[in-house]
Amino acid sequence: LVMSAVNWLGRVLPEAPLQVMRADAKGKEAPVIGHPAIALLKRPNPFYSGATLWKTFALSWISEGNPYYLKVRNGFGQVIQLWYVPPSMITPRWPEDGSDFISYYEYQADGRTYKIEVDGILHFRDGADPKNMGRTGLSPVASVLREICADNEVPAFHFLLLKAGGVPPVVLSLKDGQSGTQFDPAEIKAKYIAATTGDQRGKVFVSGNAVELTKVGFSPAEM
Numbered sequence: 001l002v003m004s005a006v007n008w009l010g011r012v013l014p015e016a017p018l019q020v021m022r023a024d025a026k027g028k029e030a031p032v033i034g035h036p037a038i039a040l041l042k043r044p045n046p047f048y049s050g051a052t053l054w055k056t057f058a059l060s061w062i063s064e065g066n067p068y069y070l071k072v073r074n075g076f077g078q079v080i081q082l083w084y085v086p087p088s089m090i091t092p093r094w095p096e097d098g099s100d101f102i103s104y105y106e107y108q109a110d111g112r113t114y115k116i117e118v119d120g121i122l123h124f125r126d127g128a129d130p131k132n133m134g135r136t137g138l139s140p141v142a143s144v145l146r147e148i149c150a151d152n153e154v155p156a157f158h159f160l161l162l163k164a165g166g167v168p169p170v171v172l173s174l175k176d177g178q179s180g181t182q183f184d185p186a187e188i189k190a191k192y193i194a195a196t197t198g199d200q201r202g203k204v205f206v207s208g209n210a211v212e213l214t215k216v217g218f219s220p221a222e223m
Contacts, residue, residue, distance in 0.1 A: 010058035014051040044082035056084040065126035065139030
């Protein structure tokens with residue numbers, strides 16, 4: 001459901017024609033023809049298009065509320081490239097006394113931490129997170145993230161249960177009073193898995209030992 005919203009926003013954002021507007025002395029706005037910002041957003045870097053950039057924007061906007069882009073400048077200080085940075089890899093930092101709203105951004109990649117000045121990052125915020133006085137945005141999805149993760153576990157469990165032929169996890173052990181001299185746990189386990197999973201699931205499992213099977217999970221009927 002979340003990705004449906006992400007894909008929809010990512011598809012419609014590139015459809016909007018981009019314009020840079022400039023106001024005259026009377027406050028009347030008119031489009032600036034050929035502004036370099038338009039070309040930059042249409043081709044943010046040599047490796048992906050503007051449509052890809054807006055896809056990344058949609059993903060971070062809906063799931064995190066904080067799309068980040070790293071600015072690359074030429075020798076004249078002009079921004080010539082934009083690179084998407086996943087929100088999990090970058091964090092705004094500020095002094096404990098609050099003397100500066102954001103001092104810099106901390107970027108982590110390949111096991112290393114980089115300090116990036118504020119003017120080196122393009123940061124969009126969806127609203128304001130009260131936990132840090134609005135230094136980052138707050139996505140509505142974050143408030144239901146626990147429920148989303150729980151919902152994702154359901155089909156994963158169903159898949160694993162069906163892959164095992166509907167057989168819940170079990171414990172195989174010798175019955176009371178039986179000798180373990182000829183009992184090979186690894187061999188019994190391998191035979192049981194071979195008879196109850198994959199293409200062989202549903203077939204008869206036979207053991208030369210008097211073993212006891214104890215269920216440690218839910219049966220399909222119980223689920």
